[in-house]
Structure formats: C-alpha cells, structure tokens
Amino acid sequence: MPVESVYSDLVGRLLDLTLPVHIETDAKGTSIISEGDDADKSLLLLEGWLAFTKMLPEGETQIIDIMLPGDFAILGSEYAPVSACSLDCLSDVRYLSLPSSRLNRDDPNLIELRKLMAAMIVATQARTAELVLRKGNASAANRTAYALLELFVRLQAINHVQDKQYHFPITQQQLGEFVGLSNVHVCRTMRRFERSGLISHPDSTHVKLDDIDALCEIAGIDLEVFANEILVRRPA
Amino acid sequence: MPVESVYSDLVGRLLDLTLPVHIETDAKGTSIISEGDDADKSLLLLEGWLAFTKMLPEGETQIIDIMLPGDFAILGSEYAPVSACSLDCLSDVRYLSLPSSRLNRDDPNLIELRKLMAAMIVATQARTAELVLRKGNASAANRTAYALLELFVRLQAINHVQDKQYHFPITQQQLGEFVGLSNVHVCRTMRRFERSGLISHPDSTHVKLDDIDALCEIAGIDLEVFANEILVRRPA
DNA sequence: CGGTGATTTGAGCATTCTCAAGGCTTGTGG
DNA sequence: CCACAAGCCTTGAGAATGCTCAAATCACCG
Numbered sequence: 001m002p003v004e005s006v007y008s009d010l011v012g013r014l015l016d017l018t019l020p021v022h023i024e025t026d027a028k029g030t031s032i033i034s035e036g037d038d039a040d041k042s043l044l045l046l047e048g049w050l051a052f053t054k055m056l057p058e059g060e061t062q063i064i065d066i067m068l069p070g071d072f073a074i075l076g077s078e079y080a081p082v083s084a085c086s087l088d089c090l091s092d093v094r095y096l097s098l099p100s101s102r103l104n105r106d107d108p109n110l111i112e113l114r115k116l117m118a119a120m121i122v123a124t125q126a127r128t129a130e131l132v133l134r135k136g137n138a139s140a141a142n143r144t145a146y147a148l149l150e151l152f153v154r155l156q157a158i159n160h161v162q163d164k165q166y167h168f169p170i171t172q173q174q175l176g177e178f179v180g181l182s183n184v185h186v187c188r189t190m191r192r193f194e195r196s197g198l199i200s201h202p203d204s205t206h207v208k209l210d211d212i213d214a215l216c217e218i219a220g221i222d223l224e225v226f227a228n229e230i231l232v233r234r235p236a
Numbered sequence: 237m238p239v240e241s242v243y244s245d246l247v248g249r250l251l252d253l254t255l256p257v258h259i260e261t262d263a264k265g266t267s268i269i270s271e272g273d274d275a276d277k278s279l280l281l282l283e284g285w286l287a288f289t290k291m292l293p294e295g296e297t298q299i300i301d302i303m304l305p306g307d308f309a310i311l312g313s314e315y316a317p318v319s320a321c322s323l324d325c326l327s328d329v330r331y332l333s334l335p336s337s338r339l340n341r342d343d344p345n346l347i348e349l350r351k352l353m354a355a356m357i358v359a360t361q362a363r364t365a366e367l368v369l370r371k372g373n374a375s376a377a378n379r380t381a382y383a384l385l386e387l388f389v390r391l392q393a394i395n396h397v398q399d400k401q402y403h404f405p406i407t408q409q410q411l412g413e414f415v416g417l418s419n420v421h422v423c424r425t426m427r428r429f430e431r432s433g434l435i436s437h438p439d440s441t442h443v444k445l446d447d448i449d450a451l452c453e454i455a456g457i458d459l460e461v462f463a464n465e466i467l468v469r470r471p472a
Numbered sequence: 473c474g475g476t477g478a479t480t481t482g483a484g485c486a487t488t489c490t491c492a493a494g495g496c497t498t499g500t501g502g
Numbered sequence: 503c504c505a506c507a508a509g510c511c512t513t514g515a516g517a518a519t520g521c522t523c524a525a526a527t528c529a530c531c532g
Contacts, residue, residue, distance in 0.1 A: 036461070056456055064369070074361075079354075079468050080358040080359050084361065104354070106342040107342070111340055114340050115314050115315060116315060118310060125310075128365075129290055171511090173510080181489095232316050417520075420480085423480060
C-alpha cells in the first residue's frame with residue numbers, strides 16, 4: 001500500500017506548495033548520508049525502512065532510530081549543518097529530500113506544515129527517549145519485546161500490519177544493533193519467545209506477534225498509553 | 237554569569253517580539269512536568285541544570301538528556317501534546333516557557349528564531365544519539381569519560397568552564413542514571429580516574445578535567461569534531 | 473554532636489559477551 | 503538439476519563486565 005494515502009495531509013501539503021520536491025529512491029544497503037557530512041535539509045520517507053546509525057571508533061555500530069514510511073526527520077539545519085548520524089537503507093526506499101530554507105518561510109500553508117513537522121520531531125524524540133530508557137536499565141527480553149512492539153504500533157498506524165503480522169526486512173544482527181545486544185543474544189531471546197508461543201515467523205521476512213499481551217508485560221508497557229506517546233496525533 | 241549575555245541573540249529575539257514571555261523559577265528537586273502530562277509548549281533554559289527523565293515500571297530511573305543554560309527544547313506540540321518525559325530540576329533554575337502557537341506565525345522575526353530553534357533541536361538529537369551509541373556498546377569508563385567531556389564542551393561554549401573545571405551539581409547516583417550505570421560503579425570508575433590523575437575534585441560540587449586528552453582517548457572522541465556535532469554553530 | 477544523605481570499598485552473583493562450530497536458506501554457475 | 507558459496511540463524515561453553523547487597527566512612531547541616 002502506498003503510504004501517500006495514509007500521510008496524504010503532509011505529503012499533499014508539500015506537493016501543493018509546488019516546492020522543488022522530487023522523489024528519490026535508493027536500494028537496500030545504500031548509505032544516504034554519512035556521519036559528519038554537511039546536510040542542511042530534512043527528509044520525508046515514503047516507502048521502506050531507514051536507519052540512523054553511529055559507530056564507535058572500534059567499529060561497533062549502533063542504530064539510533066528506525067524511520068518507517070511517513071516519518072519525517074531533520075538531518076541538519078543552517079546553524080547546525082553537520083549530520084550526527086549516518087542514514088542507511090534497511091530496505092529499498094523512496095523519499096523526499098527537503099532543503100531547510102524551503103520550510104521556514106512566511107506562507108500560511110507552511111504554518112500547518114510546520115505543525116505536522118513539529119509533531120513528528122516530538123514523536124521521534126519520544127521514541128528515542130524510550131530507547132535510551134531501555135538500553136540503560138532493561139533486560140534483553142524487555143528490550144527485544146519492546147522493539148517488536150514499537151515497530152508493531154508504528155506500522156499499524158500506517159496500515160502495514162495484518163493479522164498481528166508485519167514485514168520485517170532486517171537481520172538479527174541489525175536488530176541487535178538497534179536494541180543494544182549481540183546478534184547471538186538476540187537469537188537466543190527471539191527463540192525463547194518463539195518456544196513460549198509469543199511470536200512466530202510465517203516466513204523469513206515476516207514476524208507475527210501471537211501474544212501481544214504477554215509481550216507488553218515483558219516490555220513493561222501499556223499499549224494504548226505507549227501509542228499515545230510515540231505516534232503523531234493526527235488532526236481530524 | 238548570566239546566560240543572557242551569551243545567548244543574547246535567541247533570548248533577545250524572543251523578548252523583542254513582545255511575546256507574552258515571563259521568566260519562571262523552580263528549586264532543585266522540583267519536577268516541572270511529568271511523563272504523560274499535556275504540554276503544548278517549548279522551553280528555553282536561562283540558568284541551572286534540567287534533566288529529562290523516564291522511569292520503568294519497576295522504578296528504575298533514566299536521565300535522557302541534561303539541559304544546560306541556553307538550551308531550548310520542545311516539550312510537546314499541537315499534534316503530539318503528550319510529554320514523553322518528566323522534566324526535573326537538577327539545580328535551582330530559571331527558564332522561559334513558550335506556547336507553541338506563538339513560535340509558528342508568519343512574522344519575519346520568527347524566521348530567524350526558528351532557524352535557531354531548529355539548530356538546537358538538531359544539536360539535542362546529536363547529543364541523544366551519542367548517548368544511545370554509548371549505552372549500547374561502550375564500557376563504563378568510556379561512558380563516564382564521555383559524559384564528563386560532553387558537559388565540559390557544552391559548558392565551555394557558554395563560558396561556564398574555568399581552568400578545565402566546572403560546577404557539577406549532581407550526585408553520582410544521578411550521573412549513573414544518565415550514563416546507565418549503578419551509583420556503585422560510577423563511584424568505582426570516577427575513583428579510578430582520580431587515582432590515575434585524569435580528574436580531580438577541587439570541592440564537592442566541582443569537577444576538574446586534569447587530563448583531557450586521556451579522557452578523550454577513553455571516550456573515543458576527537459574533541460573538535462565532537463564539538464562541531466553537538467553544539468549550535470552560531471551565526472556570525 | 474547527632475542525623476541524614478552521599479561516597480567508598482569488598483564480595484559474590486548474574487547477565488550478557490565472545491569465540492567457535494554446525495545447520496539452514498538462497499542464489500549462482502556448471 | 504546439482505554443487506557450491508555466502509550469509510544468516512542456532513546452540514554450546516567459558517569469560518567478563520557490571521550489578522546487588524552490605525558495611526564503613528565522610529560531609530554537611532541544623
């Protein structure tokens with residue numbers, strides 16, 4: 001399903017403004033931007049999964065945030081033009097690239113657009129805050145369950161979940177880089193979930209959350225409260 | 237030193253706009269906002285230290301980000317009005333509270349103001365990304381050295397560092413909540429630094445970084461590159 | 473000078489990591 | 503259609519980092 005139908009307000013507004021916007025595409029594995037690059041622009045993801053990543057000098061990689069279709073992010077701004085992260089394609093992607101200067105003019109249409117962008121920034125910060133919380137204090141099971149639920153909630157909001165099941169294009173290694181575990185321990189944890197009947201793998205690129213209540217229990221979240229925090233509350 | 241002189245452009249612009257802005261004050265230990273509260277506003281810190289915090293159900297607290305004088309943060313926005321974090325005073329503070337609606341109008345003065353705000357958001361995201369990176373992969377020494385250097389760089393940018401030394405109003409417990417270590421292990425790590433001559437404590441509320449190069453080595457950062465990423469590059 | 477809260481140090485324990493090896497799946501070329 | 507290669511998943515065993523519990527010391531404040 002094209003995300004345009006879901007996020008039609010934001011995308012529609014952008015296109016209405018006749019901004020010099022063109023859709024770009026990149027293949028899985030490509031790096032759109034590298035840490036330290038100059039980038040005075042924002043990005044709206046239309047299709048696929050993107051990861052903000054950082055590396056320690058020793059080569060350890062960390063995924064800071066995963067962008068899903070419809071998500072918006074500021075990569076850099078005029079007075080802070082250095083990208084703090086790399087931006088890697090976890091799957092094939094389509095996105096809009098938006099120069100900062102185009103979004104900050106006096107134009108009544110932009111007021112509404114900026115409201116939406118502010119909401120997305122707040123949502124992103126909320127997600128990252130949850131990630132930090134879990135990395136600091138939580139067990140491997142907690143973090144893994146949380147990651148599966150976060151993706152579930154966000155994908156559900158854009159109609160990418162069917163029958164508690166969604167497309168999962170990343171490896172256990174990458175999931176580990178996201179939640180802060182070794183690939184080995186991700187595997188153990190997921191296998192444990194599977195054997196307990198919490199999740200299953202209909203095929204190698206999908207995951208199904210069979211017992212969402214149990215996962216919420218392990219992750220320590222109330223699904224409804226959680227969704228309120230990390231999703232943009234769309235204007236009616 | 238009043239931060240107004242340093243951040244005069246941002247504060248000055250705010251005051252110039254005759255926005256209905258008034259300075260608020262709160263005492264150390266106070267909670268300005270709680271996780272889940274409605275908050276459709278932003279905040280500009282003038283003096284003192286603030287912490288964004290979150291808690292797991294079991295009671296484990298995590299500091300997500302520390303705000304220092306001059307820092308700006310969006311707490312919530314119209315379409316994402318629920319605060320994802322609590323906001324606690326690590327010291328006595330003075331700050332401006334700014335309703336979102338006031339910052340998003342058609343007004344030439346606001347264009348420049350929004351540029352500054354965008355830069356602060358990017359800087360905050362960069363800091364948080366670094367924090368996530370370190371929580372995921374780094375040792376206790378790395379994380380502790382990093383935290384000390386992050387505060388050093390940020391405080392230096394607002395002239396709050398003298399002779400490699402700065403005011404440090406938080407406990408080891410709180411530092412642990414920030415870097416994701418137990419208070420016991422923070423203590424061990426800091427004592428090790430002290431015995432190795434990397435840091436010292438001129439008095440109980442100050443810390444001095446005696447060997448910054450060694451700390452950078454441990455934290456795995458290049459101070460100049462790092463400053464470029466996490467600081468706002470001020471317009472000339 | 474007692475009391476409260478913070479820091480310091482020790483000892484044992486637990487979670488997760490690293491290293492290693494085997495199996496499975498997918499794609500490619502003969 | 504089969505053989506092989508590459509990448510990913512799975513499982514085991516030992517090692518290490520950081521945690522918890524506990525107790526002693528220290529600093530500040532009324």
